Amino acid sequence: MAGCLTGRRSTSRQVSTPPLLPRHSVEAAHPQLRRCRRAQEAGTGEDEEEGEEEGEDDDDDDISFASRLAASDLNAAYFRRWDDPAVHQSMMQDRVLTAAWREALAAAPPGALEGRTVLDVGCGLGLLSMLAAKAGAARVVAVDGSEGAVDAARRIIKANGLSDKITVVHGVLEELDELPGMSPSGFDVVMSNWMGPALLGGGMMATLAHAIKKWLRPGGVVLPDRVSLWAAGLEDRDALQEAKESWSRVAGLDMSAALSQVIKHPRRDVITRKAQLLTAPQRLAVWDLTELRPEHVLVMRRSGGRDRNEEEEEEEGEEEEQEEAVYASCPFRFTSLRDERLFGLVLFWEALWTWGGALEGEGKSPVRFTTHPLASSTHYQQIMIDMPRTVRVAADDEVSGELVLKPGSTDPRDVEMQLRVEHGGAQQPITASYRVAHLAV
Amino acid sequence: MAGCLTGRRSTSRQVSTPPLLPRHSVEAAHPQLRRCRRAQEAGTGEDEEEGEEEGEDDDDDDISFASRLAASDLNAAYFRRWDDPAVHQSMMQDRVLTAAWREALAAAPPGALEGRTVLDVGCGLGLLSMLAAKAGAARVVAVDGSEGAVDAARRIIKANGLSDKITVVHGVLEELDELPGMSPSGFDVVMSNWMGPALLGGGMMATLAHAIKKWLRPGGVVLPDRVSLWAAGLEDRDALQEAKESWSRVAGLDMSAALSQVIKHPRRDVITRKAQLLTAPQRLAVWDLTELRPEHVLVMRRSGGRDRNEEEEEEEGEEEEQEEAVYASCPFRFTSLRDERLFGLVLFWEALWTWGGALEGEGKSPVRFTTHPLASSTHYQQIMIDMPRTVRVAADDEVSGELVLKPGSTDPRDVEMQLRVEHGGAQQPITASYRVAHLAV
Numbered sequence: 035m036a037g038c039l040t041g042r043r044s045t046s047r048q049v050s051t052p053p054l055l056p057r058h059s060v061e062a063a064h065p066q067l068r069r070c071r072r073a074q075e076a077g078t079g080e081d082e083e084e085g086e087e088e089g090e091d092d093d094d095d096d097i098s099f100a101s102r103l104a105a106s107d108l109n110a111a112y113f114r115r116w117d118d119p120a121v122h123q124s125m126m127q128d129r130v131l132t133a134a135w136r137e138a139l140a141a142a143p144p145g146a147l148e149g150r151t152v153l154d155v156g157c158g159l160g161l162l163s164m165l166a167a168k169a170g171a172a173r174v175v176a177v178d179g180s181e182g183a184v185d186a187a188r189r190i191i192k193a194n195g196l197s198d199k200i201t202v203v204h205g206v207l208e209e210l211d212e213l214p215g216m217s218p219s220g221f222d223v224v225m226s227n228w229m230g231p232a233l234l235g236g237g238m239m240a241t242l243a244h245a246i247k248k249w250l251r252p253g254g255v256v257l258p259d260r261v262s263l264w265a266a267g268l269e270d271r272d273a274l275q276e277a278k279e280s281w282s283r284v285a286g287l288d289m290s291a292a293l294s295q296v297i298k299h300p301r302r303d304v305i306t307r308k309a310q311l312l313t314a315p316q317r318l319a320v321w322d323l324t325e326l327r328p329e330h331v332l333v334m335r336r337s338g339g340r341d342r343n344e345e346e347e348e349e350e351g352e353e354e355e356q357e358e359a360v361y362a363s364c365p366f367r368f369t370s371l372r373d374e375r376l377f378g379l380v381l382f383w384e385a386l387w388t389w390g391g392a393l394e395g396e397g398k399s400p401v402r403f404t405t406h407p408l409a410s411s412t413h414y415q416q417i418m419i420d421m422p423r424t425v426r427v428a429a430d431d432e433v434s435g436e437l438v439l440k441p442g443s444t445d446p447r448d449v450e451m452q453l454r455v456e457h458g459g460a461q462q463p464i465t466a467s468y469r470v471a472h473l474a475v
Numbered sequence: 476m477a478g479c480l481t482g483r484r485s486t487s488r489q490v491s492t493p494p495l496l497p498r499h500s501v502e503a504a505h506p507q508l509r510r511c512r513r514a515q516e517a518g519t520g521e522d523e524e525e526g527e528e529e530g531e532d533d534d535d536d537d538i539s540f541a542s543r544l545a546a547s548d549l550n551a552a553y554f555r556r557w558d559d560p561a562v563h564q565s566m567m568q569d570r571v572l573t574a575a576w577r578e579a580l581a582a583a584p585p586g587a588l589e590g591r592t593v594l595d596v597g598c599g600l601g602l603l604s605m606l607a608a609k610a611g612a613a614r615v616v617a618v619d620g621s622e623g624a625v626d627a628a629r630r631i632i633k634a635n636g637l638s639d640k641i642t643v644v645h646g647v648l649e650e651l652d653e654l655p656g657m658s659p660s661g662f663d664v665v666m667s668n669w670m671g672p673a674l675l676g677g678g679m680m681a682t683l684a685h686a687i688k689k690w691l692r693p694g695g696v697v698l699p700d701r702v703s704l705w706a707a708g709l710e711d712r713d714a715l716q717e718a719k720e721s722w723s724r725v726a727g728l729d730m731s732a733a734l735s736q737v738i739k740h741p742r743r744d745v746i747t748r749k750a751q752l753l754t755a756p757q758r759l760a761v762w763d764l765t766e767l768r769p770e771h772v773l774v775m776r777r778s779g780g781r782d783r784n785e786e787e788e789e790e791e792g793e794e795e796e797q798e799e800a801v802y803a804s805c806p807f808r809f810t811s812l813r814d815e816r817l818f819g820l821v822l823f824w825e826a827l828w829t830w831g832g833a834l835e836g837e838g839k840s841p842v843r844f845t846t847h848p849l850a851s852s853t854h855y856q857q858i859m860i861d862m863p864r865t866v867r868v869a870a871d872d873e874v875s876g877e878l879v880l881k882p883g884s885t886d887p888r889d890v891e892m893q894l895r896v897e898h899g900g901a902q903q904p905i906t907a908s909y910r911v912a913h914l915a916v
Contacts, residue, residue, distance in 0.1 A: 285606065
């Protein structure tokens with residue numbers, strides 16, 4: 035079992051084709067990631083056996099995160115939000131994304147999709163389900179928690195003459211014990227466009243993990259089946275200058291003091307000049323989704339006081355160690371490409387459709403979708419993480435640190451981040467905290 | 476006491492200056508609005524005496540709505556959302572809105588603001604508090620539930636040298652028993668830019684009502700002190716055609732069947748051609764905010780099955796009467812200006828700063844802000860309510876019906892609407908339901 039692939043080890047299925055992006059895999063041991071286990075239960079996780087995972091303990095396997103999502107008024111409001119087709123529109127009008135899905139479905143190895151059963155997790159208006167049905171799937175079950183989306187999906191699927199192949203189910207997947215005509219561990223394929231802002235925003239990785247564990251047959255395929263999170267050093271002078279000027283002239287008042295709060299909410303924006311990339315990109319974390327299980331979505335991490343924002347009040351002793359559940363804790367080490375000021379990091383991600391490694395077996399490349407700043411632009415754009423102060427770096431200088439990503443403390447579908455950046459032995463490290471709202475995509 | 480001014484009666488302080496908009500005041504008796512009372516308690520409301528209202532029953536006065544807002548994870552997420560200064564930016568960059576506020580503060584009658592105490596309800600980044608302080612207020616207490624907004628407001632106010640006049644308080648106003656240096660019923664002025672999408676979106680009218688009841692001194696001034704909701708008949712051909720074309724070409728599939736779901740979520744957009752206004756505007760409801768009390772924010776309304784969307788399943792007997800708490804239940808009667816298809820209604824609103832009627836007393840006009848389609852455009856834009864089918868109308872034809880506005884069933888900060896439109900005796904009335912998300916502004 036590949037386990038908790040948060041930048042700590044190589045994956046069980048290495049993609050052998052040359053990637054679009056450099057693959058600085060982060061292999062370094064990382065003591066703060068104590069071990070991969072259920073967030074609210076000790077003694078499980080890495081040591082858990084495969085058989086136990088695939089067994090009948092479905093009812094308690096996702097207590098850690100999915101239940102936090104479900105046991106909340108927020109969850110009802112989250113699904114309500116998707117009632118409005120306009121909210122789906124930016125995704126469906128993202129031609130880079132839909133082209134990747136169409137290419138991925140068309141690239142299915144013989145027998146992998148033709149005549150197979152497919153579960154579409156968070157189907158929205160049913161676009162992916164229809165693409166899968168048209169690409170040869172025998173039967174698609176499409177599930178979504180939004181009543182309005184499901185209502186629209188049924189009309190759309192009927193209008194496209196695909197009602198005989200696609201069954202749309204309204205419900206929160208974690209709460210569904212039965213799906214029409216299907217048994218647990220019965221689907222050949224689980225597919226989902228679950229990826230959100232900063233990849234993890236929206237919290238749907240937990241739902242995908244549940245779907246895989248409960249509904250995918252042994253040896254089944256997850257689409258996409260590999261995602262990775264990337265960062266590069268960022269020069270962000272123009273945008274910050276523009277923000278400062280904009281905030282300095284509001285109804286005759288200078289409100290530029292808002293900037294310290296502005297940067298705590300990373301901007302979703304696009305890199306406009308290649309020179310804004312101050313370093314080569316580095317992969318922060320990779321997830322082999324075929325092996326993803328609910329107990330791997332969050333990992334326990336020891337944290338001291340040093341990752342807190344310097345300006346925040348310390349409510350507990352600074353050196354006291356605490357444990358917290360995080361998505362990933364990612365050490366990084368960048369080398370500056372030139373003399374410049376480092377403003378922070380630009381965050382992006384990549385998804386691969388390898389069909390369980392079968393494409394490489396045929397000598398083909400996996401289908402790839404990336405939000406890389408220099409690739410075709412997508413509706414996800416990039417996430418700009420600006421530090422509270424800039425750092426002057428010379429060419430070939432090393433900048434190291436850590437980025438921790440975790441569910442939002444108020445709304446677990448948000449992503450909160452803690453950044454620590456070190457440069458030069460004498461200086462104090464820069465630390466800051468951030469929140470990416472899940473509403474952004 | 477002016478009571479529940481939801482289109483049922485004239486107001487206690489009529490504005491005598493010529494309004495920008497026609498003032499078709501809706502005086503008709505409206506049997507479905509049974510009476511104005513607390514939403515969850517019988518026997519109060521219209522018959523309640525002034526003394527009782529201003530008395531010491533603060534703790535239970537807003538049980539109906541404010542407590543529904545507060546007793547929810549949604550509330551924490553709502554305030555979290557305002558941590559991000561970017562969310563405030565569209566409001567602060569709305570020059571029509573900020574100009575109205577500056578003009579309103581500058582227009583204060585002698586002694587009404589100079590040297591006075593002001594409570595800013597939902598202060599955000601403190602813009603209005605600073606404008607009030609610069610306009611002469613002796614002391615401003617600015618309250619907001621967003622920790623991030625309050626943090627930024629304090630920095631901004633300090634940078635502008637106004638910390639001696641403005642005190643920023645972090646908290647949910649309904650939960651605050653004390654404000655620094657102030658006593659209940661002690662403020663000379665309560666001001667708030669509480670207005671949201673479709674006026675009522677965001678649910679802040681309930682918070683304003685609480686603030687007025689608990690903190691405003693007898694005879695104090697509310698800014699703005701009069702708001703009204705307006706509608707006109709809408710020709711919306713181009714936008715619907717554009718939506719249909721856009722949805723008919725998604726990744727090679729025709730998804731235009733989504734349109735029936737699309738129109739349930741009224742578009743925030745601008746009227747681009749005057750001819751889209753198919754009728755003169757009509758005022759649907761007016762609120763005299765000086766008289767607003769928590770028990771008036773929602774009123775009980777008898778509803779039968781006929782206001783439900785025709786396509787929705789009837790879970791209860793169609794003729795069974797139910798009671799529901801609504802913001803306003805607004806009968807309307809429009810006269811078509813020409814031969815055309817009626818697509819629905821365009822909704823907009825107006826706010827007046829009358830300084831408690833003092834401006835008229837001085838022979839001056841109240842300061843006015845409007846989202847009227849033919850006035851200067853604002854970040855609120857207009858709300859387009861499209862019907863499930865269009866109606867052909869001839870010039871001078873009458874179209875009548877009712878628009879009911881109420882808090883969202885999932886998130887009470889949303890606004891849900893029920894529309895009934897009648898035209899011609901023989902035809903079935905058109906009924907439809909809508910939801911405006913509070914996230915829109």
